[in-house]
Amino acid sequence: MIANPDTAHSHPAAPDAPSARELITARGGRVTRTRVAVLDVLRSAPRPLNHDQIAAELEAAGEQHDRVTLYRALDWLVEQGIATRVAGSDRAWKFELVRDTGHRHAHFHCQRCGRVLCLDEVEPALAGALPAGFRLEQAELVLHGACADCTAPPPTP
Amino acid sequence: MIANPDTAHSHPAAPDAPSARELITARGGRVTRTRVAVLDVLRSAPRPLNHDQIAAELEAAGEQHDRVTLYRALDWLVEQGIATRVAGSDRAWKFELVRDTGHRHAHFHCQRCGRVLCLDEVEPALAGALPAGFRLEQAELVLHGACADCTAPPPTP
DNA sequence: TCATTTGTGCAACATTGTAGCATTTGCGTG
DNA sequence: CACGCAAATGCTACAATGTTGCACAAATGA
Numbered sequence: 555m556i557a558n559p560d561t562a563h564s565h566p567a568a569p570d571a572p573s574a575r576e577l578i579t580a581r582g583g584r585v586t587r588t589r590v591a592v593l594d595v596l597r598s599a600p601r602p603l604n605h606d607q608i609a610a611e612l613e614a615a616g617e618q619h620d621r622v623t624l625y626r627a628l629d630w631l632v633e634q635g636i637a638t639r640v641a642g643s644d645r646a647w648k649f650e651l652v653r654d655t656g657h658r659h660a661h662f663h664c665q666r667c668g669r670v671l672c673l674d675e676v677e678p679a680l681a682g683a684l685p686a687g688f689r690l691e692q693a694e695l696v697l698h699g700a701c702a703d704c705t706a707p708p709p710t711p
Numbered sequence: 712m713i714a715n716p717d718t719a720h721s722h723p724a725a726p727d728a729p730s731a732r733e734l735i736t737a738r739g740g741r742v743t744r745t746r747v748a749v750l751d752v753l754r755s756a757p758r759p760l761n762h763d764q765i766a767a768e769l770e771a772a773g774e775q776h777d778r779v780t781l782y783r784a785l786d787w788l789v790e791q792g793i794a795t796r797v798a799g800s801d802r803a804w805k806f807e808l809v810r811d812t813g814h815r816h817a818h819f820h821c822q823r824c825g826r827v828l829c830l831d832e833v834e835p836a837l838a839g840a841l842p843a844g845f846r847l848e849q850a851e852l853v854l855h856g857a858c859a860d861c862t863a864p865p866p867t868p
Numbered sequence: 869t870c871a872t873t874t875g876t877g878c879a880a881c882a883t884t885g886t887a888g889c890a891t892t893t894g895c896g897t898g
Numbered sequence: 899c900a901c902g903c904a905a906a907t908g909c910t911a912c913a914a915t916g917t918t919g920c921a922c923a924a925a926t927g928a
Contacts, residue, residue: 802885
């Protein structure tokens, strides 16, 4: 069961995960400043980030990257199956690393605090609920509502 | 069980449904050309439509409406609970009439044929799959994959 | 080192939606 | 029916989020 949103999505950088360089060269891509930087940001992100947030992270790290180049790097990562797009409530895509192929997880968007959390338990239930003949393919799936933190009554002051 | 997408979403205009005028005046809104026209389009639409599609329908019917006015009419409908927003694969919202309050349904977006279908059976399963403390609120929920038509092998020629 | 091909960076454009504001219109009242 | 006023409309601008085209730079293999 998932109660605390901050631990609900404990993805940040498994120690044995392949390096950015490895991820890139494995698909025959060139190892460029932007791709490495974006990968590093995504790898240490606790939840899906949109283009703006990624750019902000990069700037915080003292890196300057062109807006278009960022879009293209992200597009490439998605195309290569390294990252996925997640639809948010606004019309901006969020991006997230694909952790292990074969396991898809859904996202929950809290309409109170705006956070996007990852839910590992939902997909099996969904697969059973879909009509026969339908196939659930994409991890891009977002539920909306209120998360545990926001439904909980405030602590007595 | 839902097998045929064309019947899966059999919403078009129940004969006893309230008229556009009734729907509008019931919330204290003014009955204007645009609201009535938009409601009529949504009422006869077999699936959620985005702003562009609605405008196209109106033009096909010989009606000319301002882009902004359309947005505002749609916003008002959503605000009044008459319509809901559905997120699509592009960043444009789709709109759909709320049929009966109290019953929320999810949407399935087929990535082959691009159709958005409505699934009545999914929500109960979802509610059980969410972690404790989480509340599923919004009907705006889209699953992605392939629908029955598109997963089925082509008929032997 | 050199050539080739892949990415980058810039500027311009496209789509989707919002904001401000003057004008028109629906509709209750006299 | 005429009036008056709030509610909607219809501009025009503007904002956010991507995309496209093209010249230039840089990664990689020979």
